[in-house]
Amino acid sequence: MNARGKDGIAVRFGKMSKTAAVVVTWNRKDMLRQCLDCIIGQQGADCDVLVIDNASTDGTYDMVTADYAVPRVHYLDTGDNLGGAGGFMCGIEAAVTMGYDRIWIMDDDCFPNPTALAELLKADEELGGRWGFLCSAIYWTDGEICKFNRPKKDAFRHVDERDYRRKLVPVKMTSFVSAMFRAEVVREVGLPIAEYFIWTDDYEYTGRISKLHPSYAVSASKVAHAMRANARPSLATEDISRIGRFYYLSRNDVHCYRQHGAIGYAYLVAKTVYTAVDILLHARSGRGGRLYQLVQGTVDGFAFDPSVRHVNPNNHRIAR
Structure with missing residues (x-):
């Protein structure tokens, strides 16, 4: 090694x-x-x-x-x-x-x-x-x-x-x-x-x-x-202690798919509505917290604008 x-x-x-x-x-x-x-x-x-x-x-x-x-x-x-x-x-x-x-x-x-x-x-x-x-x-x-x-x-x-x-x-x-x-x-x-x-x-x-x-x-x-x-992971049925992870899914989906034009926005609308209905119908506990992760992640996704990094040959992590 x-x-x-x-x-x-x-x-x-x-x-x-x-x-x-x-x-x-x-x-x-x-x-x-x-x-x-x-x-x-x-x-x-x-x-x-x-x-x-x-x-x-x-x-x-x-x-x-x-x-x-x-x-x-x-x-x-x-x-x-x-x-x-x-x-x-x-x-x-x-x-x-x-x-x-x-x-x-x-x-x-x-x-x-x-x-x-x-x-x-x-x-x-x-x-x-x-x-x-x-x-x-x-x-x-x-x-x-x-x-x-x-x-x-x-x-x-x-x-x-x-x-x-x-x-x-x-x-x-x-x-x-x-x-x-x-x-x-x-x-x-x-x-x-x-x-x-x-x-x-x-x-x-x-x-x-x-x-x-x-x-x-x-x-x-x-x-x-x-x-x-x-x-597929489900925000409606996930253990309540792990639902915070789904914030990233909602936020990142918005950032990703809004770059794909009309079909991307159609996907976001369909998925968001489906997830909300799934929570309301099937979540046994913590509906409010689950909906919060979905809504907050979705809202934040429209302002989320990270930059793309390119390969740095002088990256200090790598010993030459």
Whole structure:
């Protein structure tokens, strides 16, 4: 392993893969271990690995440095919990700055099939590198198609099983559960918006890319997403102690989809009305608090205007 403890990443000497897998983690070392084993066990293609740790306190650093002390695995502690958005911003910037051509990103609860990477790179070759992002087909742990975090054909329509009968499915957005980017596209469009913290940062970023470059879901590249349940998070039924997270979803959705014109605004209206009705009909407690997260996030989304950062080759987090 080439890392400077918790201070940054050091570029190793010697042969370097052209592809880096970027994994963002926070206090889920057992899931991270399974994710890393899946990446290291890829067949027909290889990659280096960048573990982006959002200041875990569960022994993640000790586990990675003890059990994955090999040249292809690098470790970076962000120093704080930056959320998924901040973690992916740091990880993608690190990978581009270190000189990787292809950046394959995922959360720590993403478990790629053995040929997931090879299929993405095969599609890359067949497309002649003329694409903005590629993404995998996402399934739940029981083999059923994932009901959350699927690629989207537009604001309203997700990719479904019928679409996956095609080799390549044109898409406009995808989650960060196994997505691949070209370094030159990252330099062109900038980085994910760290201020999103959680939720919708993936759709905003990939939507930004697909406005400029055709992008595809690669049906033969498959991953499992180990969510607690195969269902979309629901503000109406979420534990009352966790409803504050949904503020970010409402705020970020407004910022993201208002950039997509009439169809984006139509989506926002439909989703906001649906969520409000769902709360009124199905929430067993805390209806007022749940509606507050929805309304306040939606209102704040219209004033939310974070700037897009671009890759900084002199980023102090990265040891050259």
